[in-house]
Amino acid sequence: MKSPVRVAVTGAAGQICYSLLFRIASGSMLGPDQPVELRLLEITPALKALEGVVMELDDCAFPLLAGVQIGDDANQVFDGVNLACLVGARPRTKGMERGDLLEANGAIFKPQGRALNDHAADDVRVLITGNPANTNALIAMSNAPDIPRERFNALTRLDHNRAVAQLAAKTGSSVNDVKHLSIWGNHSATQYPDVFHATVGGRPAPELVDQAWLESDFLPRVQQRGAAIIEARGASSAASAANATVDHMRDWVLGTAEDDWVSMSVPSDGSYGVPEGIISSFPCTVSGGAYSIVQGLDVNDFSRGKIDASTAELVEEREAVRSLGLID
Ligand code: NAI
Structure with a gap:
């Protein structure tokens, strides 16, 4: 058996992840012979909901799922991760100007870029799904100077x-x-x-x-x-x-x-x-x-x-x- 790939996912208690985590754990992402270890990041108030999602992951008894860890500290959750799917983001709410949206997301993607820079595995690849995805990716990339730039992609x-x-x-x-x-x-x-x-x-x-x-x-x-x-x-x-x-x-x-x-x-x-x-x-x-x-x-x-x-x-x-x- 291959050794597990460590996959970080943020926004793990959200809508997209309610589908994404199960697809990753079932082998859809990395293939039927590649075990995965999930590292799930959420904000503190969503951790309880995330515990429920983890209970459901357990209940699937996925043969490829080698472990799940959850947390609200990016520095811990991103430790040694090989792949990172950054899904959690701040949505645009009523009355929010574009500048406010970019600023609110900067407050998420700047520290996450730094945490990846300091703690991820040397081969880390980072995909940003959370909107505005392209600019969030730019923010994360720019705050991770030790990670080659081409390791940051956004989802289109x-x-x-x-x-x-x-x-x-x-x-x-x-x-x-x-x-x-x-x-x-x-x-x-x-x-x-x-x-x-x-x-x-x-x-x-x-x-x-x-x-x-x-x-x-x-x-x-x-x-x-x-x-x-x-x-x-x-x-x-x-x-x-x-x-x-x-x-x-x-x-x-x-x-x-x-x-x-x-x-x-x-x-x-x-x-x-x-x-x-x-x-x-x-x-x-x-x-x-x-x-x-x-x-x-x-x-x-x-x-x-x-x-x-x-x-x-x-x-x-x-x-x-x-x-x-x-x-x-
Ligand atoms: P959602 O609101 O259901 O879930 C987002 C989750 O992110 C929430 O559970 C929230 O607690 C969490 N979150 C917020 N800040 C966080 C942080 N600092 N660290 C970790 N988690 C954090 O949203 P949904 O539907 O899952 O969508 C997620 C993002 O994906 C949104 O920005 C949405 O616009 C974007 N999206 C992008 C698409 C693309 O094609 N690039 C397509 C569809 C959605």
């Missing part, structure tokens, strides 16, 4: 999966037939789901759908999907967000399929004119545990405008958190 896989499902439905195809779709930019309403390099059953997607559908149906539907789910369910997407978190981490650790790529928010190296340093979504492949941004794609004028708009929003968020003293 849910947007990717949503776009795949929409394109498959429109073309009457299976999701298995859709390849090479890309999400660019921020995990926000400005994100750009790009089908210009996508294929469906081997045929170029732009031959199968027209520009009017792309602009007036597909883009807003993917961009606004989170709001549509809140409207229908009365609560934000949770199981699908957990699933995307599992997909992202699994592909980051185990690699992407030979004939496809996935969308990952990673620190920009300036590829495609995206300002260096911001954490922005790109088409990526993973091999040997390291991701690479797919290079050499043509970006048409329509895509250029959309990518620039979303990355400009990320630059604005970076300047806002810089002026709050959350990053240098």
Whole structure:
């Protein structure tokens, strides 16, 4: 038997984690022969609820679950962790300005970045799901100077999966037939789901759908999907967000399929004119545990405008958190 991988999860008593923890413990994330040890972080008032979740984890008798520890101190919970899923975040409440939201999340992600820096294992990889995910990832990364920057990603896989499902439905195809779709930019309403390099059953997607559908149906539907789910369910997407978190981490650790790529928010190296340093979504492949941004794609004028708009929003968020003293 392999030795367990230590996986930290924050926001562990929340909605997403009520799905995520069980998927990790069952082997969906790291495979059917990889034991896991869970390290669960919550704020103090939520620890009792978290104890209930742990009772349910016990009651599943997962063969791969080698241990569970819970706590409200990031320095202890992150000790020796190999993977960290940062899900817990401060939601936007009524009357809250964007600056307040960034500040409240900075108060979470700055100390968590430091705690990872000081206590995580040398090989730690960190995925931020909690919103605003890209900028929270930037804050955590900037406060963890000893961890290589490329070990910090943010989640845009849910947007990717949503776009795949929409394109498959429109073309009457299976999701298995859709390849090479890309999400660019921020995990926000400005994100750009790009089908210009996508294929469906081997045929170029732009031959199968027209520009009017792309602009007036597909883009807003993917961009606004989170709001549509809140409207229908009365609560934000949770199981699908957990699933995307599992997909992202699994592909980051185990690699992407030979004939496809996935969308990952990673620190920009300036590829495609995206300002260096911001954490922005790109088409990526993973091999040997390291991701690479797919290079050499043509970006048409329509895509250029959309990518620039979303990355400009990320630059604005970076300047806002810089002026709050959350990053240098
Ligand atoms: P939730 O409100 O049900 O759970 C959040 C949990 O985080 C709560 O239990 C809270 O006590 C905990 N928490 C707050 N501060 C914490 C801290 N400092 N340390 C540890 N835990 C802390 O929220 P839900 O539905 O689970 O969503 C979590 C986050 O994921 C939200 O920010 C949400 O906007 C985001 N999200 C991101 C998506 C993406 O695609 N990137 C998709 C859907 C949600």
